[in-house]
Amino acid sequence: MKYVLIGNSVAAVNAVAGIREYDNEGSITIVAAENHYAYGRPLISYWLEGRVPNAAMPYRPQEFYAQNNASVLLGRRAIKLDPVAREVSLDDGTGLPYDRLLVATGGRPFVPPIKGLTPDNYFTFVNYDDVRRLEAVATPGREAVILGAGPTGLKAMESLVQRGVQVTLAELADRIWAPALDPEAAALVAGFLQDQGVKLYLNDTLASVRGMAGGRLELQLQSGREMTADILVIAIGVRPNVELLEGLPGVTINRGIMVGPDLSTGLPGVYAAGDVVAGNPPLLPHAAIQGKIAGRNMAGASETYQPLSPYNALGFLGLHIISMGNSAATGDEYDILKEIDPVTRIYRKLVIKDKHLVGALFLNKLDRAGLYRRLLEEGTDVTPLQDELLQPHFGLLSLPEEVWQQWLVE
Amino acid sequence: MKKVYARPLWCMNCHLCEVNCIVAHSRSRDLFRAYKRENLRGTARVIVEERLPLSVAVQCRHCDDPACVAGCISGAMVKDPATGIVYCQEDKCVGCWTCVAACPYGAIQPGEKNGRPLPLKCDLCRETGEPACVAGCPNRALVWEERRAGA
Numbered sequence A: 001m002k003y004v005l006i007g008n009s010v011a012a013v014n015a016v017a018g019i020r021e022y023d024n025e026g027s028i029t030i031v032a033a034e035n036h037y038a039y040g041r042p043l044i045s046y047w048l049e050g051r052v053p054n055a056a057m058p059y060r061p062q063e064f065y066a067q068n069n070a071s072v073l074l075g076r077r078a079i080k081l082d083p084v085a086r087e088v089s090l091d092d093g094t095g096l097p098y099d100r101l102l103v104a105t106g107g108r109p110f111v112p113p114i115k116g117l118t119p120d121n122y123f124t125f126v127n128y129d130d131v132r133r134l135e136a137v138a139t140p141g142r143e144a145v146i147l148g149a150g151p152t153g154l155k156a157m158e159s160l161v162q163r164g165v166q167v168t169l170a171e172l173a174d175r176i177w178a179p180a181l182d183p184e185a186a187a188l189v190a191g192f193l194q195d196q197g198v199k200l201y202l203n204d205t206l207a208s209v210r211g212m213a214g215g216r217l218e219l220q221l222q223s224g225r226e227m228t229a230d231i232l233v234i235a236i237g238v239r240p241n242v243e244l245l246e247g248l249p250g251v252t253i254n255r256g257i258m259v260g261p262d263l264s265t266g267l268p269g270v271y272a273a274g275d276v277v278a279g280n281p282p283l284l285p286h287a288a289i290q291g292k293i294a295g296r297n298m299a300g301a302s303e304t305y306q307p308l309s310p311y312n313a314l315g316f317l318g319l320h321i322i323s324m325g326n327s328a329a330t331g332d333e334y335d336i337l338k339e340i341d342p343v344t345r346i347y348r349k350l351v352i353k354d355k356h357l358v359g360a361l362f363l364n365k366l367d368r369a370g371l372y373r374r375l376l377e378e379g380t381d382v383t384p385l386q387d388e389l390l391q392p393h394f395g396l397l398s399l400p401e402e403v404w405q406q407w408l409v410e
Numbered sequence B: 001m002k003k004v005y006a007r008p009l010w011c012m013n014c015h016l017c018e019v020n021c022i023v024a025h026s027r028s029r030d031l032f033r034a035y036k037r038e039n040l041r042g043t044a045r046v047i048v049e050e051r052l053p054l055s056v057a058v059q060c061r062h063c064d065d066p067a068c069v070a071g072c073i074s075g076a077m078v079k080d081p082a083t084g085i086v087y088c089q090e091d092k093c094v095g096c097w098t099c100v101a102a103c104p105y106g107a108i109q110p111g112e113k114n115g116r117p118l119p120l121k122c123d124l125c126r127e128t129g130e131p132a133c134v135a136g137c138p139n140r141a142l143v144w145e146e147r148r149a150g151a
Helices: A010-022 A041-049 A063-067 A128-137 A151-162 A183-195 A284-298 A369-378 A401-408 B016-024 B031-036 B067-071 B098-102
Strands: A002-006 A027-032 A070-074 A078-082 A087-090 A095-097 A100-103 A107-109 A143-147 A166-170 A199-201 A206-211 A217-221 A226-229 A231-234 A238-240 A270-272 A311-316 A319-325 A335-341 A346-353 A356-363 B002-006 B047-051 B054-058 B077-079 B086-088 B109-113 B116-120 B142-146
Touching: A002 A010, A010 A027, A010 A063, A010 A100, A010 A284, A041 A128, A041 A151, A063 A070, A100 A284, A128 A231, A143 A151, A143 A226, A151 A166, A151 A231, A151 A311, A183 A199, A183 A319, A183 A346, A183 A356, A270 A284, A284 B067, A284 B098, A311 B098, A319 A369, A319 B098, A356 A369, A369 B098, A401 B054, B002 B054, B016 B031, B016 B047, B067 B077, B067 B098
Parallel strands: A002 A027, A002 A100, A027 A070, A100 A270, A143 A166, A143 A231, A166 A199
Antiparallel strands: A078 A087, A087 A095, A107 A238, A206 A217, A217 A226, A311 A319, A319 A356, A335 A346, A346 A356, B002 B142, B047 B054, B077 B086, B109 B116
């Protein structure tokens, strides 16, 4: 069996492990567009800060590839797929025949058309090479404007602040990280950023850029506000890299690649996993789990991917957030339990709908967060637990006895 | 694989498992030094839950498909294919706490050691052989044994 994996990030690496659980013989070839072995993308901000050295970037040790008998073609792109001949063509002209193919091409930063924007006057914040470029210019005293105050923009902000750069965040929504934070939580975070000397402009975005003498940029926001900066970072989201499968009969593309419950794409022997998959939140845990399951299925298993609610842990400048499910929910259709301490910026919120936990948000107090995620994923009726859920001692023993007895022997 | 199983009916709520866990994960392997010199108080990797008269020591279940390993952004959290032990390569951890959000038992707590992030989770004392919580449990409320799944 010949396995070809397009992409060399978290989904592909987990697919290698998944394949090898079932098949120790088949050949595995990984086509990696970047010139780096797989690294956890979220590490790039830690690298820029100097908290993670080059040597600690790899997601798996170098031996991983040899141990799993996987060869990696670094700096190569797959440009064409022939599903009938079952062959992928690479940008250097080589053709790779496959029996099973994984499309794990991930996403790329979305850069909107903005007047005056040219490839050399802005940065994105997704790849190792992005931060390598940023490192050269992010020196103390410089000024940066980051477009987008979601997780990527916030991590970019943190690493630049730690390098002594003065940061301004511009966010089109009315609050920071709107999909995860409700207005109250977002206000707590905004207050924290203000205390850290970070400027924040909400309900606003970039209208135009103009390079000035000396390399500085003149930026105009939609509101008419004008500012100058040395560095512009665009961090407003990613778009799936679907080109390889575009236009092929049998494949449905709806922003991402549509997959069946076994992560197959509709083309014989072709699977997809990670950020490229339609409807999949572009989050690392989801990519890892999908990659593992796709790998197993490529090697003959018949496992189903159970869609997983989004969950995220995000820390910056000492503030920690965990969000899961519909964490930003507000409104009368929900029962919302809350604990708030504005001084320590502790905020804990549970969102209940029709007896079920559908969202949770934790700022600066993350105790037993995973336990809530399990209740959410399993659709447990939390009505009998309502009074217990946010108590400091909440734990397994708060659950019905038959439940915790079972969990203890798992 | 051999795992630690808690037997709540035998638990006396003495918290010795937490103390022994901390000592076993200290440099000195000495209670006084671990608490007073190495500043490891509060870094137990087992959580004694109390709902008196009931109490129970909760710790990592070393899952077959660990959510913490899947969620780890740096590759620090791994499952040893030979032993099945799920553990954190502490020098690779950046303290994002995705593992804390991932664990279906809430058995990973965010911690810190010498200014570095440290996910507090059971590693079955992989470096010493026998889990210290079990060895020191005065009433066999914790046992370390091989059981069939679901047994």
